Amino acid sequence: MNTVFEWIKKAGERTVFYLRFLYLMTYVEFLSIKGRFILRVVSSLIPLVFQALVLIFILPVLGISAEYTKLVVMSRLFISDAISSSASLLSGLGTVGDLEQALMAPVPWWLVLLGRMFGFALRMFSMTVILIPFVVVFLKGKFVFSILSIVLLMFSLVLIQFFDAVMGLWGASYTKKMSEIVRVWARVINPMSFIATFSPKWPMIISSYPVGGWLLLANPFLYVHEMGRSAVFGSSGFIPPVICALMLVVFSLIFAFFGLRRLKRRFDLV
Amino acid sequence: MSATLFFKLLYVELIPFLEIFKKRFIDTSAWILSRALVYVFLFPVIGAPVEFVGIFFAGAAFTGMMFEFVGTTVHLVDDIEGVGLVNYELSIPISQKLILVKMLVAHTVRALSIAVISVLIAKIAMWNAFDLSEMSLFLLIVALLCMGFFSGAFTLLVSSRLHDVSDISFMWKSWVSPLFLAGGNLFPWRAAVTAFPKFGWIFLINPFMHANELIRASLLGQEGYFPFWYSFLILTAFSFLLMCGAFRSFKKRLDLL
Numbered sequence: 081m082n083t084v085f086e087w088i089k090k091a092g093e094r095t096v097f098y099l100r101f102l103y104l105m106t107y108v109e110f111l112s113i114k115g116r117f118i119l120r121v122v123s124s125l126i127p128l129v130f131q132a133l134v135l136i137f138i139l140p141v142l143g144i145s146a147e148y149t150k151l152v153v154m155s156r157l158f159i160s161d162a163i164s165s166s167a168s169l170l171s172g173l174g175t176v177g178d179l180e181q182a183l184m185a186p187v188p189w190w191l192v193l194l195g196r197m198f199g200f201a202l203r204m205f206s207m208t209v210i211l212i213p214f215v216v217v218f219l220k221g222k223f224v225f226s227i228l229s230i231v232l233l234m235f236s237l238v239l240i241q242f243f244d245a246v247m248g249l250w251g252a253s254y255t256k257k258m259s260e261i262v263r264v265w266a267r268v269i270n271p272m273s274f275i276a277t278f279s280p281k282w283p284m285i286i287s288s289y290p291v292g293g294w295l296l297l298a299n300p301f302l303y304v305h306e307m308g309r310s311a312v313f314g315s316s317g318f319i320p321p322v323i324c325a326l327m328l329v330v331f332s333l334i335f336a337f338f339g340l341r342r343l344k345r346r347f348d349l350v
Numbered sequence: 351m352s353a354t355l356f357f358k359l360l361y362v363e364l365i366p367f368l369e370i371f372k373k374r375f376i377d378t379s380a381w382i383l384s385r386a387l388v389y390v391f392l393f394p395v396i397g398a399p400v401e402f403v404g405i406f407f408a409g410a411a412f413t414g415m416m417f418e419f420v421g422t423t424v425h426l427v428d429d430i431e432g433v434g435l436v437n438y439e440l441s442i443p444i445s446q447k448l449i450l451v452k453m454l455v456a457h458t459v460r461a462l463s464i465a466v467i468s469v470l471i472a473k474i475a476m477w478n479a480f481d482l483s484e485m486s487l488f489l490l491i492v493a494l495l496c497m498g499f500f501s502g503a504f505t506l507l508v509s510s511r512l513h514d515v516s517d518i519s520f521m522w523k524s525w526v527s528p529l530f531l532a533g534g535n536l537f538p539w540r541a542a543v544t545a546f547p548k549f550g551w552i553f554l555i556n557p558f559m560h561a562n563e564l565i566r567a568s569l570l571g572q573e574g575y576f577p578f579w580y581s582f583l584i585l586t587a588f589s590f591l592l593m594c595g596a597f598r599s600f601k602k603r604l605d606l607l
Binding site: 122274275 | 402405421
């Protein structure tokens with residue numbers, strides 16, 4: 081009996097230690113942009129503003145419906161920044177070496193990488209939350225506040241940013257050096273993200289192209305945008321948020337598993 | 351002697367590109383095909399007009415060059431900071447300015463090849479949807495050379511100003527991306543003028559707009575686009591300015607004679 085208690089106690093202590101380590105890793109990663117936070121927000125805001133200008137004012141001139149462009153503007157907010165997540169992870173593993181130092185800590189290697197991902201997700205979450213009011217200003221007149229679900233939006237953002245961080249990790253696992261970082265982005269992440277960002281509501285697609293619509297469900301970014309859009313514009317006409325959340329969790333687990341496995345092999349982690 | 355060395359160095363610089371050309375071809379194909387999927391299958395769902403396909407894919411040549419710009423800039427900054435090939439070449443007994451010209455020519459050739467394959471892949475992927483019946487081969491060659499020169503000078507200028515590879519994301523988001531987005535990769539200048547009648551001319555200050563108008567006028571015909579030769583002159587002037595800026599910046603940074 082004593083042995084069982086002893087084992088439970090040790091397991092509890094270890095779990096607390098791991099959780100504390102995870103918290104610290106997340107915190108350190110989050111703090112890494114301290115002092116540059118406003119600069120980062122501004123640098124994310126600039127392309128968002130320009131894209132919104134093009135989508136809301138110029139594309140309707142060419143005959144593209146404003147109802148559709150507002151969906152794309154909102155999606156632009158959720159668009160992945162997985163490439164900078166990969167860059168941050170790779171520079172940590174390569175020249176800077178701060179991640180290598182953390183990997184020497186007496187914790188499982190995956191916990192270190194998980195902490196890095198959580199930190200990145202938290203950073204992106206805080207930046208996105210700040211950018212929301214600017215998008216609302218652009219969508220003035222096309223935005224119904226009574227429909228907006230703050231709780232669902234926050235929940236969506238947490239899942240979306242975590243998925244984004246996971247994609248960064250997965251991308252980094254396929255990138256051997258910094259100069260190749262664009263490759264996995266250009267071949268996989270950007271095409272998937274672009275198709276989902278510029279997709280109209282999924283039920284509209286399935287009514288026009290049944291096969292194509294079903295195939296699109298294999299694209300994890302579709303759930304990112306459907307979930308975010310339904311939080312802002314109401315869930316009618318979108319894939320139900322619960323299904324999107326579940327699918328995002330499943331895809332995050334799959335990509336995290338393969339990403340971690342590849343990084344483990346490449347860096348000979350134990 | 352200098353000319354032989356110049357061409358040998360140019361050849362040496364372009365050899366690795368030939369090796370990675372297959373990879374670049376796959377990258378560009380993935381990018382074009384994802385756009386084709388959206389513009390051909392998804393846009394009709396929202397009732398978008400067919401001519402949008404032509405507008406976008408004609409501009410794809412310049413967008414392809416911008417993709418090459420990111421890769422080249424990362425590579426060049428990495429090389430300069432890491433005491434690599436550039437520093438070695440600068441120690442060779444040949445005019446240092448010639449080394450910079452060689453870098454500019456190499457970037458121009460790389461950008462050009464990406465632009466050509468972008469148009470080719472777009473045509474093969476879209477076929478009838480991307481109508482090139484109004485295309486002028488002479489104007490296309492002039493446009494591609496002019497855009498290539500601009501892209502090379504732009505790459506050189508950005509690389510000369512960047513001190514760390516990790517800064518490229520910031521540079522892209524805060525400087526290049528606004529120029530790119532407002533530079534008509536999704537719309538022609540006439541649409542900007544219709545949307546903003548009083549401020550439409552502001553878009554003409556952006557060299558990216560001229561690059562896109564040039565290639566569209568050469569591939570889709572002059573009608574509806576900014577006059578080809580005006581765009582050509584403006585873009586060439588911009589390219590010379592950028593080139594001079596890049597040379598001056600490199601001179602300071604690398605302590606050239």
